[in-house]
Amino acid sequence: MDVRQFVRLGRKIVAVGRNYRAHAAELGNTVPEQPMVFLKPTSSYVTQGRPIVIPPRVTELHHEVELGVVIGKEGRDIPKSSALSHVAGYALALDMTARNLQNEAKKKGHPWSVAKGYDTFCPVSDFIDRDQLDWSSCTLWLKVDGQEKQRGSTSNMIFPIPDLLAFISSIFTLEPGDLILTGTPEGVGPVVPGQTITAGLDDFLEMTFPVVGPR
Amino acid sequence: MDVRQFVRLGRKIVAVGRNYRAHAAELGNTVPEQPMVFLKPTSSYVTQGRPIVIPPRVTELHHEVELGVVIGKEGRDIPKSSALSHVAGYALALDMTARNLQNEAKKKGHPWSVAKGYDTFCPVSDFIDRDQLDWSSCTLWLKVDGQEKQRGSTSNMIFPIPDLLAFISSIFTLEPGDLILTGTPEGVGPVVPGQTITAGLDDFLEMTFPVVGPR
Ligand SMILES: [Mg+2]
Ligand SMILES: [Mg+2]
Ligand SMILES: [Mg+2]
Numbered sequence: 522m523d524v525r526q527f528v529r530l531g532r533k534i535v536a537v538g539r540n541y542r543a544h545a546a547e548l549g550n551t552v553p554e555q556p557m558v559f560l561k562p563t564s565s566y567v568t569q570g571r572p573i574v575i576p577p578r579v580t581e582l583h584h585e586v587e588l589g590v591v592i593g594k595e596g597r598d599i600p601k602s603s604a605l606s607h608v609a610g611y612a613l614a615l616d617m618t619a620r621n622l623q624n625e626a627k628k629k630g631h632p633w634s635v636a637k638g639y640d641t642f643c644p645v646s647d648f649i650d651r652d653q654l655d656w657s658s659c660t661l662w663l664k665v666d667g668q669e670k671q672r673g674s675t676s677n678m679i680f681p682i683p684d685l686l687a688f689i690s691s692i693f694t695l696e697p698g699d700l701i702l703t704g705t706p707e708g709v710g711p712v713v714p715g716q717t718i719t720a721g722l723d724d725f726l727e728m729t730f731p732v733v734g735p736r
Numbered sequence: 737m738d739v740r741q742f743v744r745l746g747r748k749i750v751a752v753g754r755n756y757r758a759h760a761a762e763l764g765n766t767v768p769e770q771p772m773v774f775l776k777p778t779s780s781y782v783t784q785g786r787p788i789v790i791p792p793r794v795t796e797l798h799h800e801v802e803l804g805v806v807i808g809k810e811g812r813d814i815p816k817s818s819a820l821s822h823v824a825g826y827a828l829a830l831d832m833t834a835r836n837l838q839n840e841a842k843k844k845g846h847p848w849s850v851a852k853g854y855d856t857f858c859p860v861s862d863f864i865d866r867d868q869l870d871w872s873s874c875t876l877w878l879k880v881d882g883q884e885k886q887r888g889s890t891s892n893m894i895f896p897i898p899d900l901l902a903f904i905s906s907i908f909t910l911e912p913g914d915l916i917l918t919g920t921p922e923g924v925g926p927v928v929p930g931q932t933i934t935a936g937l938d939d940f941l942e943m944t945f946p947v948v949g950p951r
Contacts, residue, residue: 557846565908632773635907639908640907693779
């Protein structure tokens with residue numbers, strides 16, 4: 522499998538919530554003792570050139586900029602010490618979240634899948650080869666209509682990538698082309714139709730997505 | 737894509753909770769106004785010949801026998817009236833559930849993905865061609881060590897298959913090889929290592945899975 526084609530060929534997206542202390546705090550959440558894990562469907566992928574669509578029932582769509590890890594080698598119960606050998610590369614990603622539906626789901630004890638899973642809720646960049654990035658300290662940033670909303674360093678993750686891969690692979694077998702979303706730094710907030718999101722990784726990658734209303 | 741290979745090639749499993757009145761009641765849940773939807777990863781598939789594995793943190797693993805619908809044609813915002821044209825066939829499936837982790841997740845407002853998604857938590861039968869099954873009134877049954885625990889007719893679904901496909905495709909684009917789990921009738925309950933689950937569809941399909949402890 523050509524993992525650079527993870528958007529077209531990958532079979533799962535595993536996302537981690539509350540992996541930056543300041544973001545957990547801004548939503549009034551405590552810092553978890555172990556990673557909080559949820560799934561997004563691969564049908565939620567969208568790549569540059571197409572818009573992020575706000576669905577009808579979604580009154581509050583939030584941006585969450587995250588570093589994505591693309592798996593290159595199958596594994597389960599992966600030890601932390603060899604976890605990085607399962608990484609083929611990275612991608613910049615947005616974990617778009619219907620915050621109104623997520624808040625309702627949390628209150629009722631319902632699943633998060635709808636709030637996290639609509640079509641176009643996972644905008645992603647092209648594949649970045651593992652050699653091109655220092656995963657342990659790169660900077661993620663996000664602007665809405667040119668105004669900076671999020672900026673954070675992956676060095677502030679509560680559970681760094683090897684810990685995440687060890688934990689997640691104790692639950693789900695990781696397969697080539699899977700994407701792991703590693704959590705968002707503080708500054709999440711709403712977007713509305715007509716706005717444009719620009720997000721980047723250090724200086725070397727930038728991506729842009731217009732936001733539109735229901736089709 | 738050869739949809740008979742949905743286990744190997746499919747990209748998502750969308751499951752529906754509380755779609756039979758008597759099952760909603762047995763877990764103390766109200767009947768939902770719209771389908772309750774969650775995701776299981778395709779890495780949770782297991783086919784006959786391999787066991788269902790109870791993971792270390794799972795103190796209460798429940799069986800839920802369900803009719804699976806295999807999608808044959810891509811679609812989003814599918815109208816009820818043409819929904820069945822998107823169905824390639826069916827499969828018998830077990831929506832294995834870590835009830836202890838699910839109860840904890842519900843209480844805390846956390847996602848269900850781990851409780852529903854461990855490896856081997858989606859045992860499935862071979863593909864059943866759509867012409868071989870009357871989806872609107874077939875009988876699902878499940879035995880543990882030969883003793884019947886679940887028996888129900890798909891005619892008792894709260895949201896029948898066309899309604900489910902219309903609702904789900906308003907959230908997620910459905911793609912060939914996707915599997916929809918349509919909910920379980922009453923009688924869910926725990927299994928322990930050493931037991932054997934047999935499940936069937938009417939008289940014409942039967943499948944067997946041994947249950948084992950942590951590897
Ligand atoms: Mg969930
Ligand atoms: Mg996130
Ligand atoms: Mg179920």
